[in-house]
Amino acid sequence: MLALIAYPLVYGMVISLYDTNLLNKYDFKWLTNYKDVLTDPGFLKKLYITLKFTVLVVAGNFIVGFVLAILLSMNIKGRAVFRAILVLPWLFPEVVVALIWKWLYNPLYGLINYYLMEFHWVKEPLDLLGNPNLALFSVAIPAIWKGFPLVLVMIMAGLQSISQDLYEAAEIDGANAWQSIRNVMIPGLMPVLLVTLILETIWWFKHFTIIYLLTSGGPVDATSVLSIDIFKQAFEQFQFGRASATAVLVFIICLLISYLYRRLLRDDDK
Known part of the structure; x- marks a missing residue:
């Protein structure tokens, strides 16, 4: 724990207080890096x-995960096969996911533009990753394709923990399908939803790989998230102190998000 977690974490925080090249320059700046980042x-x-x-x-x-989890919790033919197939995106490395979608998005030979032209939805190919108005949404779609299986698995596990007696009692009381979902399913899933929401938010808030491989933060900084900014500060501009300060701020923001989720979605009955 000390070697793998505590030391790198503390070292990163210490570096954020210096103007350093990590070799022979360590000029103590106190909170100057934080001030520069925040201003x-x-x-x-x-x-x-x-x-x-x-x-x-x-x-x-x-x-996507919630809808598919409900469908796969029903007694449908081939349910086990669908479960196995829908988990596959989660198993792919993020580099592979990014390269697959970069090929799909290609304006010259990508399948997405091919079908958009084939069905006459557009008159000319779209540069989905090169258009500042479309780039962020285009980057989010591969991330959703990669990430929904985790939500699917978590919700399916949560659904199995809800007793069928509760659904039967709600049906006896005259509840329709929507009322059963709202009053039985959602409260029963709340502990799972809270954990999943925290993990998902923190993971994608600091995500780097898919965005960097698809757009590198472009075009015109349209997809320049904080993780890419930290990478460029450290390994292109060699401002390791400022990059560490930005990383510490991201860490604090993630802690605040987790705290707010737990406060807003806590179970008041416990």
């Missing part, structure tokens, strides 16, 4: 893009 308008812009990306992906994961 930089670009930080707030990238924070907004990061929040927007996180909301899109987490909402998409929960919508």
Whole structure:
């Protein structure tokens, strides 16, 4: 624990207080790096893009995962096969996911533009990753494709823990399908939903791989999330102190998000 978690975490926080090249330059700056980051308008812009990306992906994961979990909890033919197939995106490495979708998005030979043209939905191919108005949404779709199986598995596990007696009691009381979902299913899933929501939000808030491989933060910083900004500060501009300060701020934001979720979605009956 000390070697793998505590030391890197503390070391990153210490580095954020210095102007350093990690070799022979360690100029103590105290909180100057934090001040520079927080007063930089670009930080707030990238924070907004990061929040927007996180909301899109987490909402998409929960919508797709929740709907599929309900369908797969029904007694349908071939349910086990569908469960195995729908978990496959989760098993792919993120690099593979990014390369697959980069090929699908290609304006010259990508399948997405091919079918858009085939069904006459567009008159000319769309540069989905090169258009600043479409890039963030286009990057969010592969992230949703990669991430929804986790939500699917978690919700399916939660559904199995809800007693069928509760559904039968609700049906006897005259509840329809929507009322059963709202008053029986959702409360029963709340502990699972809370854990899943926290994990999903934190994971996609600090996500790097898919976005970087698809757009590298472009075009015109349309997909420049905080993780990419940290990478460029550290390994392109060699501002390791400022990059560490930004990373510490991301860590604090993730802690605040987790705390707010637990406060807003806590079970008041316990």
